[in-house]
Amino acid sequence: MDTTPADTVPDPASPAPEVPPGGASAPGADGGASRRQALDAEFRRLEESAMWSAQCQFEEGKRWRATHWALGLPATLLAAVAGTTALVESTGATAAGILALLSAGLGAVLTTVNAPQRASQAVAAANVYLSIQTAARQHREIDLPGWSPAEAREALAALTVRRDEQNAGVDPPSRRAYRKARANLDAGGQTYAVDGSVSP
DSSP, X not given: OOOOHHHHSOOTTSOOOOOOTTSOOOTTHHHHHHHHHHHHHHHHHHHHHHHHHHHHHHHHHHHHHHHHHHHHHHHHHHHHHHHHXXXXXXXXXXXXHHHHHHHHHHHHHHHHHTHHHHHHHHHHHHHHHHHHHHHHXXXXXXXXXXXXXXXXXXXXXXXXXXXXXXXXXXXXXOHHHHHHHXXXXXXXXXXXXXXXXXXX
């Protein structure tokens, strides 16, 4: 019986198929790693966005508190001086009237601006942003390595909804608040001591 050499003897010139180090990789492994990197990047973006928003709202709270004092203190002092002038000097009725009008005007502006409530709202919004920032950091550094991509995506979506809802309910910060927030962050305002001892 005839035997074809090519059917029985392997061709020494044909190289054996190469096997990647560590064996064959599972299908989709590269895609899973890429998706995990994308999720990590999105958590970082969400963390940074919340950090900036928190700092800006804290600065807005400071501004509204300063506005309250700038308007309220002169209004109170003018009212007191006007009353004293009217009582002490019978000829000071005109001056007392002017002071009273100024005091009433400042009081009306203070009521319209409603600085105390705006300050409280800004600080409350800043604290919500801080909680979103903390959650994003903890998810990224602690939870993400053990999560499946679906679990990480679900957590990211939930945090994104919280951030978007918070954005819709607050006044946008002023340019001054943004500049002061940048100065605070550049000075290490959100740097923890432990961060210097943790390897990236």
